[in-house]
Amino acid sequence: MAQDTTGGPIDGLGAGQFSGFWKRLRANPPGWRLTIGVLGVTTVLWVLGRMHTPSSHAFWPWFGPSMLLAILAVGLMAVVLLATVRSPMIEPLFGGLDRAIRLHRQLAPWAVGLIVVHVAMLVPMTIGEGGSLGDLLIPFWSPTAFTPDSLALIALLIWTGFAYARWWSYEGWLALHNFIGPIFLIGTAIAIRNPGTTVVHYEPLRFWIWLLILVGLGAWAYRVAYRWIAPRFNYRVEAVTLRNHDTVDCILRPQDRRMLHEPGTFVFINRPGPEGKRWELHPFSVSSSPTERDLRISARMVGDFTRALPAMAPGEPVEVFGPFGGFTPHRYARYRRLVCIGAGIGITPFMAMLRFEASNNDFRRIWLWYVARTEADAPYDDELQDAVETADSYVDYELWLTSEKGRLTAQQVMEAVAPLDDYAVMLCGTPQFVRAMTKQFVAAGLPRERVIAEDFYFR
Ligand SMILES: Cc1cc2nc3c(=O)[nH]c(=O)nc-3n(C[C@H](O)[C@H](O)[C@H](O)COP(=O)(O)OP(=O)(O)OC[C@H]3O[C@@H](n4cnc5c(N)ncnc54)[C@H](O)[C@@H]3O)c2cc1C
Missing domain, CATH: 2.40.30.10 (Translation factors)
Incomplete structure (x- = not known):
């Protein structure tokens, strides 16, 4: 998975990728700021609440961190659910729905991962205290088993497995998302009711978690009812x-x-x-x-x-x-020079932009590449040539046929545009194309926030 969005992260925050974290944060601010804000508030309230929380378990090394991870997962899940709301009122929080969906894709594995680590940390604690692992992990293991907790964990893991299965149709995969709301509700209800947790003992944290629950459930309900109310x-x-x-x-x-x-x-x-x-x-x-x-x-x-x-x-x-979506030059008025590259059907947003150029009175220096395999695969070449003639801006347009010239590279683009280097790049195409080009531009020294990208993939 993982592509850049409007200047956003290219890859999920997998192992070894933390070095790029701050760069990504800078490049894709709104959604990441929201996420960090939610995690920050949750952590601060939890730390304050620890002072009010009696506990029958030793805080270190397992119990305390494990509980913190659980409520951080609740915060992440709320953001993940909010990110999928297809509402023009919500998408600005993420800088556009395309960015929101990508953030959702990057954060969701982390939310699930935190829950898994949370449970995994309880295993050594349970063993150390002479407790029953069966009670911890297996539903209905004994009368004292944590059955709702283990059922919620199993439901979450099964759901995650399905979500990543490739054999779903797009619609089936979308329908699967309708089930995440109840899982979220059960999971958070457990986090709230567990007597040993800080949430139970500290009112401000309880209020905050309730707020997250309402946001997450509201987002899920809107999505489920979208058909009727959107x-x-x-x-x-x-x-x-x-x-x-x-x-x-x-x-x-x-x-x-x-x-x-x-x-x-x-x-x-x-x-x-x-x-x-x-x-x-x-x-x-x-x-x-x-x-x-x-x-x-x-x-x-x-x-x-x-x-x-x-x-x-x-x-x-x-x-x-x-x-x-936020893939529009209007949001990037500060960049007066734009390099636009559309691959295949990824040319469509640029067609709208170029047609609008005929009347927008906003002079910009634009370079546009339409990448296609052969001429037969470039049905919009004529239209683009005509649009260049009438554009307000000064536009250099080139149809780049890969069957004749091979793949277009960032190096070739930069050479064509040299000696100028204060432009932003707008990319649109398949995730593979967008990812590869973004990496090339960034590797060649273009600041990440100047790579503005959209791919035609929501899954
Ligand atoms: C922000 C955005 C803008 C897009 N703009 C255009 C555009 O201007 N022109 C255009 O031709 N296409 C565009 N697409 C892609 C288009 O939505 C899908 O190609 C279309 O929905 C496929 O539907 P289908 O039933 O014909 O194909 P399906 O039978 O559903 O699928 C065929 C293939 O396309 C993939 N696919 C299906 N639906 C989607 C989807 N919604 N998002 C991503 N992949 C999907 C499937 O995984 C499968 O590999 C855009 C996608 C996004 C996310």
């Missing part, structure tokens, strides 16, 4: 055009309100069908300019949903949710 824009299909063998443009016309978006942002769309009941949300960058009345989605046909798009009839209703 604000949406009603559009109808105006036209559908095949652009090449695997790419289709869908032009959508607003029925009542028009959605206002920043160029580069994305939406979820649903085709409710004639009965209005079908529900299958898929994210797509908007490839039309915000100044246009119609909304255009340009999709590569990779699976069930996208392959069915050409069959959409004019007039068919489409629900549009959003806009989401």
Whole structure:
């Protein structure tokens, strides 16, 4: 997993990656600041609360740290759940939904890992005190077994195993996320009710944990009820055009309100069908300019949903949710020079940006590379060439065919742009492309916060 987002972390915080932690924090501030704030408040309250907590166990080396890890996991889980809320009101906390989803992906294994370490630390303590490991780990082992605790742990581990299984369809995998709320609720309820814990004895900490529980459960409930309560824009299909063998443009016309978006942002769309009941949300960058009345989605046909798009009839209703994401030059007005690289269908956000260039009165120096395997795989080349002609900014555009020139590298881009070096780079494509290019740019000396990236992957 793990890619950069709008200047955000490229990889999860795996072993040996702590050296880059502060760089990532600097590069992807909002979500990480929130996370560190939550963990900080939790730790401070817990430390203060220790003074009020009688305990039948020795604090060191196992019991105290183990309890702290448990409530830190609760804090992380609350942030993880909040990060998945598809709401334009919540996403600024994370600097955009794309960043939020990536943070969610990075933090979730840590939340589960903390719970596992929390339990693992109780094992030597239990053995040392002559207790029963069966009571600690196995549900219904004896009348004194910690059955709710061990059941919650097992449910969490099974859920995590499923979440990382590759054989799920995207929709099945999304549906799996509906189960995490009850697991979170049971886990935190245990943390709160356990008589030996600081949470029980220290009111400010108890209040804080309740707040985290409410935030986590609220986020989960909103997600589960999204289908019914999420604000949406009603559009109808105006036209559908095949652009090449695997790419289709869908032009959508607003029925009542028009959605206002920043160029580069994305939406979820649903085709409710004639009965209005079908529900299958898929994210797509908007490839039309915000100044246009119609909304255009340009999709590569990779699976069930996208392959069915050409069959959409004019007039068919489409629900549009959003806009989401922080991958837009508007948020980076401080960078007057932009290097933009879109690989394959990753060109779509740049199409919106370039179309908007025709009217935005915001002169910038822009270099745009459209990376595709062959000319046949670059259906938007003509449109981009036309857009360059009418752009307000000064744009250098190049179609980079990998079948002829090999892979585009950061080194080649930097040489083309030299001697200038005060630009930001915007990248969009597959996670592999985004990750590789980000690493190359950072290795070549570009500050990480100047690499602004989006990949088309939410899983
Ligand atoms: C922020 C964002 C913006 C995007 N913008 C565009 C765009 O402008 N044009 C475009 O063609 N595609 C875009 N995508 C990808 C697009 O959402 C998926 O290709 C589409 O949902 C696939 O649906 P499907 O049923 O046709 O394929 P499926 O049968 O569901 O899957 C085919 C393959 O695509 C993967 N996939 C399916 N759904 C998603 C998903 N939501 N996110 C990531 N991978 C998925 C599956 O794991 C599988 O490998 C974007 C994705 C994101 C996250």
